[in-house]
Amino acid sequence: MSSETKQILTTDGIPLEVSLKKAEKKNKIKAFLLVAPLLLFLIITYIFPIGEMLFRSVDDRMVTNMLPKTFKAMEKWDGKELPSEEVFEAFYLDYKFLVEEKTFGKLATQLNYEKNGFKSILKKLQRKMKKFEQGNYKEQIMNVHKRWANVEYWRAIKRRAPDITYSKYLKAMDMYENEDGKISQVSEDRRVHRILWLRTLEIAFFVTILCFLMAYPIAHLLATLPMKYSNLLMICVLLPFWTSLLVRTASWMILLQQQGIVNDFFVWIGLVGEENRPEMMYNKTGTYVAMTQILLPFMVLPLYSVMKTISPSLMRAGKSLGGTPFVAFWKVYFPLTIPGIGAGCLLVFILAIGYYITPALVGGASGTLISNQIAFHMKSTLDWSFASAMGLMLLTGVLVIYWIYNKLVGVDNIKLG
Amino acid sequence: MALPKYTETRYRIWHYFYLFICTCVFFFLIAPLFVIFPLSFNAEEFLVFSDGMKRLDPDAFSLRWYKDMIYGTKNPWGLATKNSFIIATFATIGSVILGTVAALGLSSRHMPYKGIIMATLISPMIVPLIISGVAIFFFMAKAGLAATHTGIILAHIVLGTPFVVITVTATLSGFDHSVTRAASSLGSDPVNTFMKITLPLILPGVISGGLFAFVTSFDEVVVVLFLAGLENTTIPIQMWTGLREQLSPTILAVATCLIVLSTLILVTAELLRRRSERIRGISR
Numbered sequence: 117m118s119s120e121t122k123q124i125l126t127t128d129g130i131p132l133e134v135s136l137k138k139a140e141k142k143n144k145i146k147a148f149l150l151v152a153p154l155l156l157f158l159i160i161t162y163i164f165p166i167g168e169m170l171f172r173s174v175d176d177r178m179v180t181n182m183l184p185k186t187f188k189a190m191e192k193w194d195g196k197e198l199p200s201e202e203v204f205e206a207f208y209l210d211y212k213f214l215v216e217e218k219t220f221g222k223l224a225t226q227l228n229y230e231k232n233g234f235k236s237i238l239k240k241l242q243r244k245m246k247k248f249e250q251g252n253y254k255e256q257i258m259n260v261h262k263r264w265a266n267v268e269y270w271r272a273i274k275r276r277a278p279d280i281t282y283s284k285y286l287k288a289m290d291m292y293e294n295e296d297g298k299i300s301q302v303s304e305d306r307r308v309h310r311i312l313w314l315r316t317l318e319i320a321f322f323v324t325i326l327c328f329l330m331a332y333p334i335a336h337l338l339a340t341l342p343m344k345y346s347n348l349l350m351i352c353v354l355l356p357f358w359t360s361l362l363v364r365t366a367s368w369m370i371l372l373q374q375q376g377i378v379n380d381f382f383v384w385i386g387l388v389g390e391e392n393r394p395e396m397m398y399n400k401t402g403t404y405v406a407m408t409q410i411l412l413p414f415m416v417l418p419l420y421s422v423m424k425t426i427s428p429s430l431m432r433a434g435k436s437l438g439g440t441p442f443v444a445f446w447k448v449y450f451p452l453t454i455p456g457i458g459a460g461c462l463l464v465f466i467l468a469i470g471y472y473i474t475p476a477l478v479g480g481a482s483g484t485l486i487s488n489q490i491a492f493h494m495k496s497t498l499d500w501s502f503a504s505a506m507g508l509m510l511l512t513g514v515l516v517i518y519w520i521y522n523k524l525v526g527v528d529n530i531k532l533g
Numbered sequence: 534m535a536l537p538k539y540t541e542t543r544y545r546i547w548h549y550f551y552l553f554i555c556t557c558v559f560f561f562l563i564a565p566l567f568v569i570f571p572l573s574f575n576a577e578e579f580l581v582f583s584d585g586m587k588r589l590d591p592d593a594f595s596l597r598w599y600k601d602m603i604y605g606t607k608n609p610w611g612l613a614t615k616n617s618f619i620i621a622t623f624a625t626i627g628s629v630i631l632g633t634v635a636a637l638g639l640s641s642r643h644m645p646y647k648g649i650i651m652a653t654l655i656s657p658m659i660v661p662l663i664i665s666g667v668a669i670f671f672f673m674a675k676a677g678l679a680a681t682h683t684g685i686i687l688a689h690i691v692l693g694t695p696f697v698v699i700t701v702t703a704t705l706s707g708f709d710h711s712v713t714r715a716a717s718s719l720g721s722d723p724v725n726t727f728m729k730i731t732l733p734l735i736l737p738g739v740i741s742g743g744l745f746a747f748v749t750s751f752d753e754v755v756v757v758l759f760l761a762g763l764e765n766t767t768i769p770i771q772m773w774t775g776l777r778e779q780l781s782p783t784i785l786a787v788a789t790c791l792i793v794l795s796t797l798i799l800v801t802a803e804l805l806r807r808r809s810e811r812i813r814g815i816s817r
Contacts, residue, residue: 143641143643144644146641146643147639147641147643147644148638150637150638150641151634151635151638151639151644152638153634154631154634154635154694155635155650155653155654157691158691158694160672161672161691162668164672165668165669165671168671168672169671330558331558333554334555334559337552351799352562355563355566355796355799356563356565358798358799359566360769360788360791362752362772362773363566363569363772363788363791365776366772366780367565367566367788369780370568370569370572375581409561412558412562413562441544466659470660470662470663472661472663473754477773477777490663490667491663491758494667494759504667507667507668508664510664511660511661514659514661518652522652
């Protein structure tokens with residue numbers, strides 16, 4: 117054949133290749149346009165706001181904007197000894213403006229995050245400031261409270277000068293940037309967040325294991341029973357799945373309370389005495405029990421859908437080739453169910469790690485998770501940037517697992533019901 | 534599951550042990566739901582089975598908590614129910630329309646960047662609700678939609694669409710595209726083809742996706758906790774408040790109604806699933 121193969125033309129005289137490409141492109145655009153509305157909607161209402169969380173968690177312009185003169189004057193200060201009169205005057209002017217605008221409370225809250233004790237001395241300053249005389253502000257401010265003469269507090273103010281801070285992330289790990297700019301750990305009695313992260317991982321891990329141990333036998337039973345029985349038993353899995361989360365949590369609250377049925381049963385079989393009924397709610401036990409039952413269907417369903425595809429003749433073949441039922445199970449059946457195990461475990465782990473409602477209701481103080489801390493800062497302390505920082509750390513963890521899940525199982529393989 | 538006659542004793546024992554374990558797990562799954570039923574008919578205020586109830590004394594049972602649920606003023610269950618249904622209905626309609634259209638695009642083999650787009654569309658289902666709640670709250674506060682029905686409906690559309698996308702793409706995966714080509718070759722325009730051919734065939738998937746979206750919205754509490762004002766209270770919010778403050782039997786009456794509702798939804802979903810499998814020719 118010659119190298120110049122004749123181009124194939126369509127009836128319009130356009131080369132076929134070009135025409136095909138054109139049609140392909142048209143189809144691509146058509147398909148994309150169908151997805152576009154939802155994609156756009158999600159980007160605006162969901163993806164962007166998550167990006168905004170990132171911005172919020174590092175954004176520190178609030179203090180910067182409240183004390184513009186101070187930070188300008190502080191640029192020349194080396195931070196070793198008390199700042200000069202210039203800084204004190206700038207701070208006085210900034211603060212006076214804030215008092216007039218009635219926004220000085222916000223500054224007090226923000227600086228108090230940085231160093232405890234700011235709230236009271238700023239309040240005192242606000243009261244005494246009315247009688248201040250012109251000039252020599254350093255002396256006058258230092259006379260208000262002895263902490264104003266402490267260089268540590270001025271350093272704390274200076275640390276809030278940059279527009280961007282990663283202090284919230286450090287705080288979420290129970291660390292902070294000390295006076296010399298080194299990252300160090302907070303004192304042992306104040307390390308609350310690390311305990312919460314570890315507890316979240318621990319509970320998510322053990323709930324996953326418990327779910328797996330319980331789900332495997334029943335998924336196997338459901339997959340091997342004849343249809344008419346398994347359909348009936350499937351209801352036992354699907355009914356809790358469709359029932360409101362709050363209803364299921366409420367039923368556990370009734371069962372686990374001190375005068376509840378579970379405790380009654382323990383007393384009746386003589387496991388515990390009538391007087392010392394154990395506390396099973398408002399602690400870790402409550403969280404474990406309730407979360408395991410609530411997440412169990414999410415483990416059963418992927419396992420079931422995989423086991424359903426395994427032909428029973430494989431086990432029979434294994435046995436007929438001389439394996440005992442255990443060997444046949446371990447060497448033949450179990451390896452075939454691994455995709456289902458992976459899918460179920462990752463799903464349950466992802467769901468468990470971000471659980472909020474159930475731990476908040478039955479967890480008490482020792483059974484709450486990182487989500488509860490995020491909600492606490494969103495609703496009670498209103499430290500939204502800290503909540504955002506913790507949320508994003510949690511999100512990163514989940515996305516890593518999601519990525520693995522996608523690699524292993526593929527998101528389009530998620531099946532419901 | 535009957536064992537063959539030649540089974541050795543130890544395997545027989547093992548088999549019965551396995552059945553015992555399965556029974557226990559099924560019991561663990563389903564039993565907690567049934568505690569709520571009898572206690573919601575309790576004549577007394579305590580959440581334990583009274584002696585009268587154990588003797589099945591008819592005087593120990595009453596409908597007073599159901600009356601309290603309907604006529605009581607302490608918790609506005611009426612308003613909450615109305616809000617819940619309004620929000621869930623509109624959220625479902627929104628999710629179904631956006632999700633079905635997107636699923637049609639995603640199922641096309643011409644779709645570019647399918648993987649990443651699918652992952653984005655499904656993400657609200659994977660991201661922990663608390664994070665979704667925070668993010669959506671920031672958006673709604675900025676858009677001035679916090680503490681409005683519209684805001685909550687939009688938030689629930691975000692949370693509900695992944696379910697519709699998943700169920701509809703699953704239905705479309707077994708879809709025979711030659712029927713739509715046949716329709717267009719016979720002169721039908723795309724919209725007409727969709728309404729007359731595609732939609733009736735994928736309807737079971739659409740409806741079951743819609744059911745998921747409805748249940749998600751109806752049961753959603755984390756995001757609503759951030760968004761709702763007093764006027765937008767929903768059933769889950771009222772339950773949440775009730776469970777946090779004081780566990781009263783009225784909540785159990787509400788919970789019983791919710792269990793009945795979820796049973797109805799389960800039956801519908803199950804019937805739809807079977808119908809859809811029959812249509813796709815995978816019936817067993």
